[in-house]
Amino acid sequence: MSAPSNVIPEDAFNREETVQNYIQSRPRALMDIPVRIVIEPLKQLGKVGQRSSCLLDVGCGSGKLTRLLAKNFDHTIGVDASAPMISYAIAFDSDNSDNEFKVANAEKLPIEDNSVDVITAMFVVHQADLDKFIPECKRVLKPGGVALFYRHQISKILSAVDDALPIIDGPVKMMIRQLLEKAREMSHPTFHTHELHRTQFDAITWEKKSREINELEFAPGSLWTLGSWSRFYHTLPFHQKLRENGLNSLAELVEAVKNTWSMQDRDSNDIKIRVVYKTVMIVLE
Template sequence: MFTTEKCYQDDYSSGDVVQRYNSATLDGIVQMITQLICEHGELEGKDLECLLDVACGDGEKTRLLSRHFKRAIGLDASAEQIAQAVRRTNSAHVEFRCSTAEKLPLADHRVDVITSIFGLHYFDVKAFIPECRRVLKEDGIAIFYAHRPSKIIASDNDALPVIDADVAAMNEKLCNRARELSHPGVNLSDLHWSQFQEIDYKHKERIETTMIVETTLGGWGNHFLSIPGNKRLCINPTDNPVTELLQSVKRKWLKEDVDSNTIKIKMVNRAAIIKLRK
């Protein structure tokens, strides 16, 4: 029987997958979330007691966000990721626990802010959201983030400015494969739109934005393949949409024989943030 928890374990439990994915994007994501927390009027000027980061992975985003809280708790369903998080953390006010999202191991009304970065599509939303409501304080908020690559913008002067068609074709191919695999509930192609519609909460909003990351063409390919789930969709080396994209872009830039890691680009991610407040 396939479950979203099993899919999460398959995608996240192996080695340094979370660390590789975090490396290109995490600072920008944390900055966005921090700004949303600071702009939440009911929390403005208050000492924030407790952060709960669900699907925390190796704990890096929990550690970055913890600077604004007296206490931070990271939860993850993968025991291996929690073990890595504990090994990499040297802070008395940050702790990690192995737990699913559908049964949060906290008492009622103890949390100021709940975050989850690339986690919501793995959760049983109908079980998770009532748990959020239970553990959040009356003025608390929950913030869920996801993004997908949408464009490559050239940084090199002699490169084409935008390769939209190639990225669109690759995304379509991957989305079709995801539908064919039919992993129940595990879908990031709509940037949590389906989960947002399913959420029953008094005050909810979904914000779409973009994030630009400077990297190389080779770095972009590695980044995309490290996105949980994408490596599973690209299992056939002779039919790999990411490899096809890299080759196509190199041909268009007349640099087919050049190492992809030497072609500087900017990666444009289309992002969505869901914000809940009581």
């Protein structure tokens, strides 16, 4: 396993403006997806509802998702390399003594040996040095503990008001994927496809591991407009990197959707969409 390429600025989420925009733009529905794909396998493995169970969420960001997962555990620890993100997590969680948040990177976890029942990590594998991260996971997990690494990316875009409009997939989906991959390759070469994640997952040495791939749509009632959806993605580091280089693949993507639906003259904020995400998760037991 090799260390990733650090083309995304290391301080991407240490900029206060970036953190605020990310927190304000991130929809609750996007957090419902990982909660759904994580809790169910943990229930099947008997890791939810145990007495004195402890969860470690690596790359917890502002802690919003961590707090949703924490409802299923007696104690939860969230770690993230971004100090501003952890500051927000602590501020939002000041009344809950069962959760704690710490500034730390994935390669050096400030956690005692054999003290954690479950480790979760979303969008961490592509950035962490796996030669250091995996041994750290094994060190802090209790015997019989479980680690879940997962990520998701857009699979389909659908109209939220007109089922007769074409689903954005097939040739148009391929064009969208190419636009997003162009953005990612410029900002972080290892952050672009499920195929690369599959390679990384296969390189992980663990006694027992399995992979699950699912397609999940936002929870009913959690609708985005084309405008609000693109604004959220503008807060992510690889799109910030693109804009710094005078490129904006999201603008091209938005125009592609509008052209496909013959809505060139419509305001993006008035076009309601549903988004289906493909999720990939590896379970390490």
